[in-house]
Amino acid sequence: MGKLFAVVVAIIALVSAALFASHIWWLPVDISAHGHAIDRQLSETMVTSGALFVLSQLALAVFAWRYGDRRDGRQVKTFPGGATPMVVFATVLVGAEVLALTFVGSKVWAGIYQTAPDPNSLQIDVQAEQFAFYFRYPGADRTFGAVHPERIDEASGNFFGLDPANDSTARDDIVVPSLAIPVNRPILLTLRAKDVNHAFYVPELRIQQDFVPGLVIPLHFTATQTGKHEIVCTQLCGLGHYNMRAYVEVMSQEQFDQWLKERAAEQ
Numbered sequence: 001m002g003k004l005f006a007v008v009v010a011i012i013a014l015v016s017a018a019l020f021a022s023h024i025w026w027l028p029v030d031i032s033a034h035g036h037a038i039d040r041q042l043s044e045t046m047v048t049s050g051a052l053f054v055l056s057q058l059a060l061a062v063f064a065w066r067y068g069d070r071r072d073g074r075q076v077k078t079f080p081g082g083a084t085p086m087v088v089f090a091t092v093l094v095g096a097e098v099l100a101l102t103f104v105g106s107k108v109w110a111g112i113y114q115t116a117p118d119p120n121s122l123q124i125d126v127q128a129e130q131f132a133f134y135f136r137y138p139g140a141d142r143t144f145g146a147v148h149p150e151r152i153d154e155a156s157g158n159f160f161g162l163d164p165a166n167d168s169t170a171r172d173d174i175v176v177p178s179l180a181i182p183v184n185r186p187i188l189l190t191l192r193a194k195d196v197n198h199a200f201y202v203p204e205l206r207i208q209q210d211f212v213p214g215l216v217i218p219l220h221f222t223a224t225q226t227g228k229h230e231i232v233c234t235q236l237c238g239l240g241h242y243n244m245r246a247y248v249e250v251m252s253q254e255q256f257d258q259w260l261k262e263r264a265a266e267q
């Protein structure tokens with residue numbers, strides 16, 4: 001029984017490690033300026049924890065193989081002091097590893113979230129609600145109209161609660177259900193939620209950030225490749241959550257200017 005167990009443990013450990021090492025299921029393409037730091041951090045974490053995982057599973061297999069089936073009547077020796085010191089040692093060791101990875105990883109995280117956005121960023125306002133995203137560009141005056149949550153009205157398409165009758169800056173705001181951004185240009189999103197928590201997740205941008213009602217959460221990044229990708233909500237926000245998504249299209253600056261002009265004409 002011990003030998004069978006040893007073989008099964010070794011096979012499971014090696015096959016599962018091989019699946020990760022061969023990158024059969026791996027990250028999608030990275031189209032962000034900051035993504036390489038996240039990917040490198042993730043790889044380092046996977047390599048160190050993966051090596052420890054394989055070594056410990058193989059050690060377990062070796063001991064099970066050598067000692068699992070021994071029936072020679074010898075009394076089982078116990079570790080000096082019993083099992084407690086071993087368990088404490090292992091817990092501290094694993095805890096130290098997790099803590100070290102957290103400190104190393106937080107640097108990468110802070111580099112994205114705790115840094116100021118580029119002052120020349122293109123600002124886009126985002127509203128999340130059950131179960132859709134809306135994106136707002138400031139229009140020709142480059143100024144966003146003020147938002148009034150009590151004026152939000154889906155029926156008339158006033159998703160942000162603008163007051164164009166009294167607020168001239170709101171008149172040319174462009175509101176669309178799909179995000180378009182120019183490539184290689186710093187983008188600053190301001191995330192708002194109408195009702196409950198939602199999330200802005202674009203794996204290709206290596207970005208995931210919650211929306212929280214009552215907060216305006218800034219999020220900045222730069223896309224480095226053109227293309228169209230899905231934005232999905234990753235906070236379980238209600239019955240239609242599974243279908244809450246939009247698209248982000250990264251375009252050349254010329255294409256983007258053209259796109260914006262066309263959307264402005266449609267408003």
Ligand SMILES: [Cu+2]
Nearest residue numbers: 198233237244
């Ligand atoms: Cu949602």
